[in-house]
Amino acid sequence: MDPCKNKPSLPRLTTNVPLLQKPPNESCNALPKTLPDASAPAIIMPEKPSRTSSMFKEDKHDENIMPVTRFESESLPIYVSRKSVDDSPLTKMKKLYYEDAFTARGSHNSPKDRVTHESVVVVELKTNTKAKDDAPKLLSDFAHFLAQVYQRPETSMLVTIDQNADLIFGNTSGSAYLLKITALSTLIGPLTNIHNTGLIQSIIQEVFGIAPDKGVVIYTPASEDNLATNGMTARDEIDRLERMDSDNSPSIFKSISRSMSRRMKSSSGNSGPISLTSVMNPDVTTHTSTSPVTSGQVPPLRPHQEDKKKLKELPKSEPMQQALAKDEKPERTLKKRESLKSFVNRRLSELGELTTMKPFTATKGKKD
Numbered sequence: 001m002d003p004c005k006n007k008p009s010l011p012r013l014t015t016n017v018p019l020l021q022k023p024p025n026e027s028c029n030a031l032p033k034t035l036p037d038a039s040a041p042a043i044i045m046p047e048k049p050s051r052t053s054s055m056f057k058e059d060k061h062d063e064n065i066m067p068v069t070r071f072e073s074e075s076l077p078i079y080v081s082r083k084s085v086d087d088s089p090l091t092k093m094k095k096l097y098y099e100d101a102f103t104a105r106g107s108h109n110s111p112k113d114r115v116t117h118e119s120v121v122v123v124e125l126k127t128n129t130k131a132k133d134d135a136p137k138l139l140s141d142f143a144h145f146l147a148q149v150y151q152r153p154e155t156s157m158l159v160t161i162d163q164n165a166d167l168i169f170g171n172t173s174g175s176a177y178l179l180k181i182t183a184l185s186t187l188i189g190p191l192t193n194i195h196n197t198g199l200i201q202s203i204i205q206e207v208f209g210i211a212p213d214k215g216v217v218i219y220t221p222a223s224e225d226n227l228a229t230n231g232m233t234a235r236d237e238i239d240r241l242e243r244m245d246s247d248n249s250p251s252i253f254k255s256i257s258r259s260m261s262r263r264m265k266s267s268s269g270n271s272g273p274i275s276l277t278s279v280m281n282p283d284v285t286t287h288t289s290t291s292p293v294t295s296g297q298v299p300p301l302r303p304h305q306e307d308k309k310k311l312k313e314l315p316k317s318e319p320m321q322q323a324l325a326k327d328e329k330p331e332r333t334l335k336k337r338e339s340l341k342s343f344v345n346r347r348l349s350e351l352g353e354l355t356t357m358k359p360f361t362a363t364k365g366k367k368d
């Protein structure tokens with residue numbers, strides 16, 4: 001006889017993470033490997049961040065063990081070893097997660113999205129009812145389950161379970177629980193909470209035998225400034241990644257510029273490259289930049305490698321006029337009063353084969 005038949009059926013809830021199949025012989029008391037329903041469409045979506053932001057404080061509690069007899073000793077291990085099996089469901093799930101998060105088809109590419117996607121989720125469960133599983137296993141399995149619910153690596157889950165809480169809900173001292181979940185505001189919102197409450201309360205019912213109406217779930221949104229780990233708040237981390245992104249973007253321009261330069265050289269033979277870096281991003285100040293003149297220190301455009309070498313030798317603070325004096329081809333430089341637009345257009349017309357290119361317009365509608 002299926003021991004699970006007498007249990008109330010779990011709500012058919014949805015998730016947008018890959019779900020694992022429950023083995024037919026798995027104990028009804030064991031924490032399921034998977035979320036309840038893999039077939040229905042996802043409803044988790046980013047929600048408007050809440051304005052509130054606070055981290056809950058730890059409550060003090062005294063020991064109060066209420067032994068529970070409902071859990072049978074024949075409960076099977078809940079999860080296959082995740083460390084030793086390469087194609088374990090968790091590995092597959094992680095693979096899908098990382099593919100989604102870090103490839104072009106993923107939508108989590110901005111620093112904020114990246115941090116949000118891996119931000120810590122803190123889950124605190126207090127109950128007056130003991131589960132059958134030993135604490136480490138219970139914790140690990142619960143963390144695994146919650147990581148699926150919140151769609152993040154398990155390394156981002158902080159889970160604490162107090163099975164000896166002094167706790168009363170209503171006027172009876174029967175089994176009950178309090179579950180607090182703290183996460184970035186973007187992970188907490190009306191739809192997400194409805195969805196996740198169903199999932200989590202179902203699991204708690206399976207594992208602890210406590211009905212959803214005997215448990216309370218509190219969701220606490222934290223702002224990026226109020227959630228921290230590894231010596232950094234989430235805000236710090238977003239800012240750091242944003243700085244890294246902006247530091248890295250000029251090199252992308254540089255490499256495009258280099259390949260453009262090679263193509264132009266091979267087709268014209270007598271012209272130097274236009275720095276795409278500077279054309280695309282006038283604020284970028286590199287040695288090959290044609291940035292708008294600032295403080296009279298704009299170094300010349302360097303079309304050839306040997307020019308580049310020379311330029312490297314220029315002291316960084318060398319004034320523009322001195323730099324020009326050393327330049328063999330000063331006409332290729334951005335003259336002090338010349339706008340970027342007219343400079344680029346002048347250079348384009350110098351490069352005969354580029355006449356098909358549209359003139360560069362630095363400022364829409366503004367005459368040079």
Ligand SMILES: O=C1C=C2C[C@@H](C(=O)O)NC2=CC1=O
Nearest residue numbers: 119120227228229230233234
């Ligand atoms: O609150 C968070 C803070 C950080 C810092 C960063 C790290 O791993 O160093 N990642 C974070 C995620 C958070 O949620």
